Structures are given as C-alpha cells and as structure tokens.
Amino acid sequence: MSMVDQTRQDDILVLSINNPPVNAFSPGVPEGLKAGLDTAQADDTIRAVVIIGSGRTFVAGADIKTFNMPREQAPDLRGTVEKLDQFSKPTVAAIHGTALGGGLELALACSYRVAVPEAQLGLPEVKLGVLPGAGGTQRLPRVVGAAKGLEMMLSGNPIRATEARELGLVDELVQGDLLEGAVAFARAHADARPLPRISERSVEGGSPEVFAAARESIKKTHRGQLSPSLIVDLAEMAATQPFQTGWEAEAVKFMQAKDSPQSRGLRHIFFAERESAKIPGLSKDTPTTDIRSAGIIGAGTMGGGIAMNFLNVGIPVTIVETQQEALDRGLGVIRRNYENTAKKGRMTMEDVEKRMALLTPSLNMEDLADADIIIEAVFENMDVKKEIFTKLDAIAKPGAILATNTSTLDVNEIASVTGRAENVIGLHFFSPANVMKLLEIVRADKTSDSVLATSMALAKKIKKVGVVVGVCDGFVGNRMIHRYGDEARKIVEEGAAPQDVDASMNALGLPMGPFQMSDMAGLDIGYAIRQHQAKVLGQPKPDGWLDRIVERGRKGQKTGAGIYDYDESRKPRPNAEMTELIDTYRAEKGITPREILQEESTKRLAYSLVNEGAKILEEGIAQRAGDIDVIYIYGYGFPAYRGGPMQYADEMGLQNVVTDLEKCGQTPAPLLSRLAQEGKTFAQYDAEKARA
Ligand code: T1G
Numbered sequence: 233m234s235m236v237d238q239t240r241q242d243d244i245l246v247l248s249i250n251n252p253p254v255n256a257f258s259p260g261v262p263e264g265l266k267a268g269l270d271t272a273q274a275d276d277t278i279r280a281v282v283i284i285g286s287g288r289t290f291v292a293g294a295d296i297k298t299f300n301m302p303r304e305q306a307p308d309l310r311g312t313v314e315k316l317d318q319f320s321k322p323t324v325a326a327i328h329g330t331a332l333g334g335g336l337e338l339a340l341a342c343s344y345r346v347a348v349p350e351a352q353l354g355l356p357e358v359k360l361g362v363l364p365g366a367g368g369t370q371r372l373p374r375v376v377g378a379a380k381g382l383e384m385m386l387s388g389n390p391i392r393a394t395e396a397r398e399l400g401l402v403d404e405l406v407q408g409d410l411l412e413g414a415v416a417f418a419r420a421h422a423d424a425r426p427l428p429r430i431s432e433r434s435v436e437g438g439s440p441e442v443f444a445a446a447r448e449s450i451k452k453t454h455r456g457q458l459s460p461s462l463i464v465d466l467a468e469m470a471a472t473q474p475f476q477t478g479w480e481a482e483a484v485k486f487m488q489a490k491d492s493p494q495s496r497g498l499r500h501i502f503f504a505e506r507e508s509a510k511i512p513g514l515s516k517d518t519p520t521t522d523i524r525s526a527g528i529i530g531a532g533t534m535g536g537g538i539a540m541n542f543l544n545v546g547i548p549v550t551i552v553e554t555q556q557e558a559l560d561r562g563l564g565v566i567r568r569n570y571e572n573t574a575k576k577g578r579m580t581m582e583d584v585e586k587r588m589a590l591l592t593p594s595l596n597m598e599d600l601a602d603a604d605i606i607i608e609a610v611f612e613n614m615d616v617k618k619e620i621f622t623k624l625d626a627i628a629k630p631g632a633i634l635a636t637n638t639s640t641l642d643v644n645e646i647a648s649v650t651g652r653a654e655n656v657i658g659l660h661f662f663s664p665a666n667v668m669k670l671l672e673i674v675r676a677d678k679t680s681d682s683v684l685a686t687s688m689a690l691a692k693k694i695k696k697v698g699v700v701v702g703v704c705d706g707f708v709g710n711r712m713i714h715r716y717g718d719e720a721r722k723i724v725e726e727g728a729a730p731q732d733v734d735a736s737m738n739a740l741g742l743p744m745g746p747f748q749m750s751d752m753a754g755l756d757i758g759y760a761i762r763q764h765q766a767k768v769l770g771q772p773k774p775d776g777w778l779d780r781i782v783e784r785g786r787k788g789q790k791t792g793a794g795i796y797d798y799d800e801s802r803k804p805r806p807n808a809e810m811t812e813l814i815d816t817y818r819a820e821k822g823i824t825p826r827e828i829l830q831e832e833s834t835k836r837l838a839y840s841l842v843n844e845g846a847k848i849l850e851e852g853i854a855q856r857a858g859d860i861d862v863i864y865i866y867g868y869g870f871p872a873y874r875g876g877p878m879q880y881a882d883e884m885g886l887q888n889v890v891t892d893l894e895k896c897g898q899t900p901a902p903l904l905s906r907l908a909q910e911g912k913t914f915a916q917y918d919a920e921k922a923r924a
Contacts, residue, residue: 236264237286238271243279243422244415245272254292255285257334259305262312265338269315269323279422280322282414283342289329290351291338296360296499299490309334309366310483316341317367317431322421326414327351327402332390337366340375343427346404346414347393353401354390360502361495361873363459365486369466370478371430375401378438378471382446385463386453431475438471456741457873459489493883497875500915501865504858504876507918508699509688512855518685521631523547523693527600528607529620531562531593534637535609537665540566541694543587544666550592550599559593566591569666601627605690607659609637617641618649625650633683635659640706640761643676653678657687660707661696662867663753670867671696672707697866702853708860709867711853712844712877717758719840719898720746721778723833724814727825730795731806736833740880741871746837747795748804751788755781755795777817781810836896839889841877846901849917856921857914882913 235258237248247268249255265283272278285291298306316323316338325331325339327347332354339345339353347353355364355372363369364385373381376399384391396402406413446464454460462485469478489495526542528535531553539549543566553559570584592599597620600606606628608620617636624634634656636646647656658674671691675684684700691698701707706714723733734745750758759782762774781795788794789802796804818825845860854860861876874880881889886908890900900908907917 234264235260236268238268241415243277244282244418245278246282246284248284248286249291250286252287254289256292256295257307257309258295259307262308265312266315269319272321280418282324282326282418284326284411284414290327290331291335292330293333293335296502299499313337313341313366317429322418322424322427324414324418326410328410333357334366337364337368340371340430341367344403344421346406346417347402348410349394349405351393352390353393353396355385356388358386358459358463359388359498361459361492361498362489363463363486365482367479369463369482370470370475373435373467373470374430374433377436378442378467382467386450386460435471443468458492458494462489494873497873497879500875500879501861501872505697505862507856508859508862511700514681514685519682520686520689521604523604523690525603526605527603528609530609531559533663534661534665536562536566538607538609538661539591540666543590545694548590550594550603552594552597552600556595559595563593597623597627602629603632605633605635607635607637612638614641617646621646622649625652633657633686637661640710643674643703647676647678654680655683657683659687668867669697670863671698672709673698673700674703674707675700676703697862699859699863704853708848708854709863712841713868715840715844716837717746719836721776723828723836725818725823726828728828728833733833736830737837739830740834740838741874743869751794751796751804754790755788777814780813835892838877838880839893840898842881842889843893843898843901843904845878846904850901850903856918858918878914882915
C-alpha cells in the first residue's frame with residue numbers, strides 16, 4: 233500500500249499521507265507525494281491539490297531514524313519541497329495534530345496552509361541538535377519575521393494554529409471537518425494567480441541588531457551547542473541574501489549539524505526516553521487502575537513537592553503530618569510556590585485557589601483510607617518507614633498502591649511488613665519534586681505488573697519521566713552519584729582544588745560540578761550516608777577532608793558555608809581556611825599533591841558514572857544503558873546534547889574508557905571490559921538485548 237493515497241474530490245486531488253503513528257517523512261512518503269503532484273500536473277481537470285495527514289496528525293517531521301542513512305538513500309524531503317515550490321497549480325496543506333520540522337517545511341512550500349485551531353506548528357530541530365534542513369530557516373522568517381522566526385527555531389517550541397493564523401503562517405482556521413474545509417479552500421483559490429510563493433517574499437525586521445541579540449542569547453540558553461549558531465547564521469542569510477543562496481547554504485549546515493556528536497546525543501535521548509517507557513513483560517493489555525485520589529505522608533520539602541504534581545493535574549490530595557505546625561508550614565510552602573508562579577504570570581491566582589482547594593491537610597493517617605495511591609515521604613530511616621507501612625497496611629483500602637519515596641533504602645524490606653507486597657513500589661522523586669522531571673520507579677521483588685503499569689501511566693499523567701529501576705542501595709542515580717562523589721573527593725586528595733574539579737564538569741556541560749551540587753544538597757546528607765555505611769560495614773569512622781569540613785558545622789548553602797562560602801547571591805566562593813584544611817589533610821596522609829589537568833578530572837568523574845552504570849546493567853538494576861542516560865539527564869543535569877554518561881562513553885570509545893579507568897586506578901566493570909574487547913557500544917548492547 234502506498235504511503236500517500238490519491239483521491240479525487242471533483243476538480244481537487246487529495247493526497248493523504250498514511251505513515252502511522254506520526255506520518256514522519258519516511259522512505260516512501262516523498263515518492264508518494266511526487267507521484268501525486270505528477271498526477272495533478274498531467275490532468276487538466278485537476279485544478280488544485282490538498283495534502284493532508286491520515287490518522288492523528290499531519291507530518292511530524294523527517295523520520296529521525298533515517299538520519300544515519302547514506303544521503304542517497306535518505307527520504308528526499310528537499311526535493312519534494314522544491315517540487316512543491318515550483319508547482320504550477322495551487323497546493324493546500326491541511327493541518328491537524330502537529331506540523332513539525334519537515335512537516336511544517338512541507339506546508340511552507342505549499343501555496344496555502346489551513347488548520348484546525350488546536351493544531352501545533354513548529355520547527356523543533358534544535359532539540360535534536362540539527363536545524364530545519366528543508367527550507368525552514370529561509371521560509372519561516374519570510375512569513376513571521378526575523379525575531380519570531382528566530383524565537384521559534386531556537387526554542388524549538390511549537391505554536392498553536394490560532395497564533396499561526398495571526399502571524400499569517402496559517403491562511404485559514406477550519407472549524408469543522410478539516411478535509412471538507414481544505415477542499416473548499418482549495419476550490420475557492422484554484423484560479424489564484426500568480427500563486428503565492430513564500431520563497432519570493434522578503435524578511436521583515438531582519439536588522440543586524442536582531443541577529444546580534446540572538447547570538448548573545450544563545451550563549452546562555454544553548455551554551456556549547458553548535459546548531460543554534462548555524463540557525464542564526466541561516467536566518468540572517470534569509471534576511472540578507474537571495475532565497476537560493478540561503479537554501480543551498482542550509483543543506484551544507486544541516487549536514488554539519490546532523491553529523492555532530494551533539495546531534496547524535498540528542499537523537500539518542502529522544503529515542504531512549506521513549507524506550508525507557510517500555511517494560512518487558514508489560515503490554516497495553518496489562519491492567520491498570522485509574523488514580524483519582526492521592527494520599528501523602530509527610531508535608532516536608534519532598535512531600536509538599538510531590539503533592540503539587542498531583543494538584544497540578546487535578547488529582548485531589550490528602551496530606552498527613554504528625555504535628556499541626558509542620559502541617560501548616562507544609563501547606564504554606566505549597567501555597568507560596570504557587571503564588572510565586574502566579575507572580576511570574578505562569579498561572580492565575582484563580583488557578584492557585586483551584587489547586588489549593590484540592591489539598592486536604594490532616595493529622596490522621598486514617599483519612600487516607602480511600603486514597604487510590606499513598607506515597608510516604610518521611611525521614612530517610614528504615615524503622616520509621618516500616619512503622620508507617622505497617623499502619624498503612626491496616627488503613628489503606630484493598631488495591632491501593634503503597635509507595636515509598638525513599639532515595640536509597642530497600643523497598644523489599646519495607647514491603648515485607650505489609651500483607652500486600654504486590655501493591656508496594658518505590659516512587660523516587662527528585663528534589664525539588666515539583667520541578668525535577670525524573671521519577672525513578674523502583675520495582676520491588678513482589679510489585680505486581682498492574683501496580684508497575686499504573687505507576688508508569690501515573691508518571692506520564694503527572695508529567696514526569698518515569699524510569700523503572702531495581703532495588704539496590706541508591707537504585708541507579710544515587711548509586712552512581714555516590715561513586716562519582718568518591719572519585720571527586722579522591723581527585724582533591726591527590727592535589728586538585730575543589731573549584732577546579734567542579735570546573736572540569738562545567739566544561740563537560742553540567743551546570744553544577746560535584747562539590748557545587750553537594751553544597752546545594754547539604755553536605756550533612758552525604759556525611760550521614762558515609763557514617764551509616766561505615767557502621768553497617770563495621771569500618772572505622774570516615775575521616776576524609778570533606779567529613780572534617782562538615783564537622784566544622786559547614787553544611788553547605790543552607791548554613792551559608794560548606795566547601796565554599798556563599799553570600800546572598802549564593803555564588804560559591806573558595807574559602808582559604810578550607811584550602812588549608814585540605815593541605816593539612818594531605819600532609820597528615822603523606823600525600824604529595826600533584827597537578828591534575830582538567831581533562832583527567834573530567835574523564836575520571838564521567839567514567840566513574842559509566843563504570844558504575846555498567847555494573848548496574850550487569851546486575852539488571854537498570855534495563856538499558858539508555859535508561860541510565862535518561863536518568864542522568866532528567867535527574868542530575870547531565871547535558872542532553874551529550875546524550876547521557878553511557879552515550880558519552882560510546883562517543884569516547886569504550887576501549888579508551890577502559891584504558892583511562894585503569895590509568896587512574898579504577899577497575900573496569902566486566903561488562904564494560906567485554907564490550908570494549910568486542911569493539912561494541914552500549915547502544916549496541918541495548919539493541920541486542922531488545923532483540924533477544
Ligand atoms: N521520526 C521518527 N519517529 C518518530 C518521530 C520522528 N520525527 N516522531 C515520533 N516518532 C516515533 C516515536 O519514537 C514513537 O515511537 C512514536 O513515533 C510516537 O511518538 C528536515 C530534520 C509528534 C509530538 O522532532 O515531538 O524534521 O516509541 O511517543 O507523545 O528539517 O513524537 O512508539 O516506537 O513521541 O504523541 C522534527 C518529534 C524531526 C518531532 C508526538 N520533528 N516527535 O508525541 O508520541 S527533524 C520532531 C515528537 C526534521 C527537517 C528536520 C512527538 C510528537 P515508538 P511519541 P506523542
């Protein structure tokens with residue numbers, strides 16, 4: 233069956249693109265469209281052409297999976313666009329769902345565009361590390377002007393058809409049946425001559441200042457990225473050069489961006505995020521329950537943040553504390569968070585009241601008896617959690633999901649105190665829970681498929697990126713960050729200054745290095761974990777340089793001083809006393825400090841994550857290397873254009889990673905060594921596992 237069906241409506245030829253699920257521009261689609269245009273060209277009774285998407289959307293863009301194809305085999309979107317641009321009869325793009333990337337470029341090459349009001353139109357290519365490569369950089373600014381065109385291409389965010397109509401990007405909004413409206417529009421414009429061609433228009437507002445401002449802004453918004461600057465260059469060409477010049481330059485710059493490690497990283501994460509939602513053994517038929525009410529135990533920072541996620545999507549929450557004062561404080565924080573958002577104009581005060589009305593405070597856990605899900609978010613102590621789950625087991629209705637927000641503790645042990653282990657799961661939110669998108673979904677040994685599937689669906693509903701992980705100390709993210717922290721402290725012991733270690737990860741694109749992050753999270757948290765682990769393992773009390781800093785009462789930003797000093801701007805400033813403390817520590821340990829170059833520090837830290845990630849994969853705690861990448865990008869600020877730690881290792885070459893790990897005294901995980909020896913990548917490991 234052709235990917236583009238041709239049907240006649242009297243004097244109008246309708247080309248329906250049929251490539252589910254999103255009508256991406258896959259091989260077969262350009263051929264079908266060109267054939268349709270040839271049909272229309274050859275038949276004088278056809279006065280105009282309508283191009284529409286079958287199913288739920290117009291064309292959602294080039295088929296990203298074809299980016300690695302040899303150029304001659306890749307779908308000819310540019311050729312199709314050129315044919316449309318030169319076509320001698322009126323063409324009308326009929327848009328519903330999304331017209332994104334190549335989809336919008338296809339529409340821009342048509343004579344006209346009509347759309348249903350709720351359709352979305354955009355050029356999101358920058359989010360994949362590329363740029364509009366089929367005329368978008370030249371046509372969009374010719375329709376909406378330089379500033380708006382730059383804003384749309386650099387943000388990559390779509391606009392609604394109603395706004396597109398105001399901008400002239402859409403010629404008519406169709407209220408009823410889209411096809412009917414498009415055919416009528418085509419018929420009404422069948423004799424329009426000369427045909428409107430965007431390529432013949434000029435760009436409004438393309439002053440040098442506009443492009444200079446854009447170049448300035450991307451230094452902050454897209455630090456270290458390639459494609460945004462290429463987009464600005466091309467938009468400037470659209471404003472200052474003939475169309476053909478910009479059109480040809482666009483093809484060259486597109487290839488340059490597409491072949492960059494940054495684009496490979498962003499494309500990797502695009503698919504990895506979607507893959508992470510697929511759980512072997514679960515299918516669309518796995519029964520799920522509809523979560524219509526939530527109970528949260530603990531109104532502290534985490535409990536309050538978690539509650540907001542439910543309130544934001546209209547799910548009522550009962551939040552329980554043990555003391556009225558703690559309850560009042562918790563509610564006050566939630567209200568203030570919403571009011572701050574309202575002050576920024578991102579919601580109205582009416583929205584604030586609507587959300588707060590869904591929140592019921594309580595001092596009594598019995599009030600959670602009817603909740604569909606209950607999430608415990610109290611002090612990170614196993615005995616406290618066990619006590620709570622014992623009570624919940626007696627209170628919660630049958631079938632209620634009992635979730636713990638623990639960040640490291642054994643969910644199997646927590647489940648063991650209930651008579652319903654199949655309903656117990658870990659939902660590890662990241663602080664601030666109302667902001668961070670990552671949700672580690674901790675599958676305990678007895679967690680039922682239905683509870684797991686319901687939790688995955690809930691993650692999507694509350695706009696989180698849910699990744700399933702197994703039970704171990706720290707699950708995936710925190711287990712890796714502990715190793716990363718060990719390595720960071722070791723690099724300082726050997727001679728580096730904390731600020732240089734942080735700079736080595738800032739250079740990789742992380743907004744915060746290990747010590748900036750520790751100071752923000754609170755040094756006492758890591759300190760307590762190290763003390764606890766030493767006690768459990770019967771090891772001597774830890775006495776590292778960082779432990780000594782904590783023992784001076786310097787707990788990080790929250791005490792105004794940690795590894796660094798902080799003024800009201802919270803900008804970290806090195807402290808001479810701490811430098812001296814570290815020097816004294818090294819002397820006591822008989823360490824002669826050596827210079828450690830930034831490149832060594834970056835590799836040791838990044839590879840400490842990769843090595844622990846390889847162990848996590850071997851143990852089955854994470855299903856895929858791609859899942860680990862999703863966790864690190866959405867939970868720990870790893871730059872998406874690097875694709876995550878595992879993708880970064882693939883780019884560096886696993887054999888090089890093994891060599892560098894051995895050089896700095898880290899023992900490569902067996903899986904990492906095996907893949908390196910076989911000349912494979914983590915991506916290949918994931919693909920082979922998916923095929924198994
Ligand atoms: N190419 C290939 N596969 C795609 C795809 C695409 N463009 N878009 C989606 N998919 C797959 C996706 O992997 C998933 O697969 C399924 O479709 C459903 O997607 C030349 C170079 C359209 C808003 O960046 O933003 O055009 O997991 O789960 O939540 O200038 O998909 O089912 O196997 O995301 O309803 C520009 C990317 C490309 C749009 C729908 N276009 N897609 O969201 O479904 S570059 C984009 C999206 C380009 C030209 C340039 C979303 C969506 P599976 P989904 P959704």
